[in-house]
Each structure stands twice: as structure tokens, then as C-alpha cells.
Amino acid sequence: MKNQYRFYVERELHSGCSFDADEGLGFQLGRVLRLSRGDTVSLFGINKKEFLTRVSFHGRKITLTPLRETAAPEEPETRLTLLLALSKKDKPEAQVRSCTELGVSEFVFFCSGRSVAKPDMPEQKTERLARVACEAAEQCGRVTVPRIGFRSPEELDYSAYDACAVCSGPASEKSLKDIAGRNVLVAVGPEGGFSGAELDFFEEKGFTPVSLGSLVLRSETAAAAAAACLLIK
Numbered sequence: 001m002k003n004q005y006r007f008y009v010e011r012e013l014h015s016g017c018s019f020d021a022d023e024g025l026g027f028q029l030g031r032v033l034r035l036s037r038g039d040t041v042s043l044f045g046i047n048k049k050e051f052l053t054r055v056s057f058h059g060r061k062i063t064l065t066p067l068r069e070t071a072a073p074e075e076p077e078t079r080l081t082l083l084l085a086l087s088k089k090d091k092p093e094a095q096v097r098s099c100t101e102l103g104v105s106e107f108v109f110f111c112s113g114r115s116v117a118k119p120d121m122p123e124q125k126t127e128r129l130a131r132v133a134c135e136a137a138e139q140c141g142r143v144t145v146p147r148i149g150f151r152s153p154e155e156l157d158y159s160a161y162d163a164c165a166v167c168s169g170p171a172s173e174k175s176l177k178d179i180a181g182r183n184v185l186v187a188v189g190p191e192g193g194f195s196g197a198e199l200d201f202f203e204e205k206g207f208t209p210v211s212l213g214s215l216v217l218r219s220e221t222a223a224a225a226a227a228a229c230l231l232i233k
């Protein structure tokens with residue numbers, strides 16, 4: 001039976017190989033959840049395996065022992081990378097949260113010409129978004145935590161994808177539903193949309209301009225709609 005509490009740990013997990021909980025997880029297990037000796041939680045790690053794990057307390061130290069591997073849900077057949085123009089406020093967090101739940105593999109953020117938000121310290125934003133991705137994976141049952149990065153579209157290696165699409169608006173002739181592939185890259189614009197020069201750049205790189213329907217979606221809705229369209233079968 002699956003355990004109610006699930007946590008991601010940044011390490012490989014193997015049956016019987018005990019380790020000590022770090023401060024953050026220790027606080028969650030001991031102070032927040034008030035677990036006691038012999039309780040179990042579910043842990044999943046960087047080797048994408050999930051284990052029913054015994055929690056033992058030794059004074060202030062909490063030792064975790066993976067006991068039995070549990071079945072993990074399959075990842076979608078399509079590996080989807082979202083190339084997201086940075087939107088303002090906490091919209092990037094909303095995009096990462098919902099799209100992690102929908103099965104997106106990787107998020108690449110960039111400041112587009114019409115992005116209102118321009119973070120001085122992308123490292124801090126990346127850390128915050130990585131935490132959101134972790135929490136979303138813990139919540140939804142995935143054993144894969146998507147990667148988060150900041151890179152400009154000029155820096156990307158497009159040969160890694162077998163299909164690239166840009167969500168260019170309701171007027172596009174093609175629909176995202178027409179796009180298929182094992183490794184797909186989809187670009188979504190900011191509040192003000194992509195500029196003409198940005199759309200030209202994507203066209204030069206071989207992106208297909210696509211529509212997500214006849215209505216204008218907010219950038220966070222557009223990202224989730226794109227993920228649902230390609231990943232939910």
C-alpha cells in the first residue's frame with residue numbers, strides 16, 4: 001500500500017542503504033509531521049526509484065532506511081520541454097507547478113523582448129522554481145523531478161528535438177495537436193506575446209507556429225494547455 005507522505009531526496013536510493021535526513025527533511029518528519037519510531041514514509045530519489053522507508057530517531061538525528069521498492073507511475077511517451085518566456089509575478093511558479101503535474105520533463109525560461117519580469121539573479125529564481133517542481137512531483141506521485149534552467153533561445157541545441165513548435169496565437173493554421181515526436185520543444189510567450197522578430201527567429205529554427213484553440217489564453221494557462229495537449233493520452 002502506498003504511504004501517505006512522499007518526499008524527494010537528492011540522492012540515489014537503494015534497499016537497505018540507510019542515510020541521515022538533512023535538516024529540512026528532518027524538520028518536516030520530526031517537527032511538522034511528528035512521526036515517531038517505526039513510522040514509514042515514501043521516498044523517491046535521483047535514480048527515479050521510490051521506496052517505502054523506515055524512519056528512526058536517534059536523539060536529534062533521523063535515520064532513513066529504504067525497505068521495499070514501490071511501483072512508480074510511467075512517464076509520458078513524449079518528452080516535452082517547455083521554452084517559456086518569463087512572465088511576471090508568480091506566473092512561472094504556476095506554470096512549473098501545473099506542468100510538472102501534467103508530466104513535462106524540462107522547463108527552459110528566458111527573458112523575451114516583451115517579458116515584464118527581468119530577474120537580476122536568475123540563480124535564485126531557478127532555485128525557487130526547482131523547489132516548486134519538487135513539491136509538485138511529491139504531490140502528484142511522479143518519481144521524476146523536471147529540470148529547470150534559464151537559457152536564451154539562441155543557446156539551445158535544437159538537434160536534440162524531433163519537433164519544435166511555437167504557440168503563436170489563435171490565428172495559426174496548425175494546431176498543437178498536429179505535432180508529434182518523442183522529444184518535443186514548445187515555446188510559450190509572455191503576457192504581451194512574442195514579437196515579430198522572435199517569431200521570425202523561431203521560424204528560422206524550424207519551429208511550427210501552432211494554435212491552442214480560438215481563445216486567447218494567459219501564459220500560465222497556455223503552458224498547461226500545451227502540456228495537456230501533448231502528454232495526456
Ligand code: SAM
Pocket residue numbers: 166167168169170187188189190191192193194210211212213214215216217218219222
Ligand atoms: N496579446 C498577446 C498576443 O497576441 O500574443 C497575448 C499573449 S498570451 C496572454 C501569452 C502567450 O500564450 C502567447 O504569446 C502564446 O504563446 C500563448 N497563447 C495564448 N493563447 C493562445 C492560443 N489560443 N494559441 C496559441 N498560443 C496561445
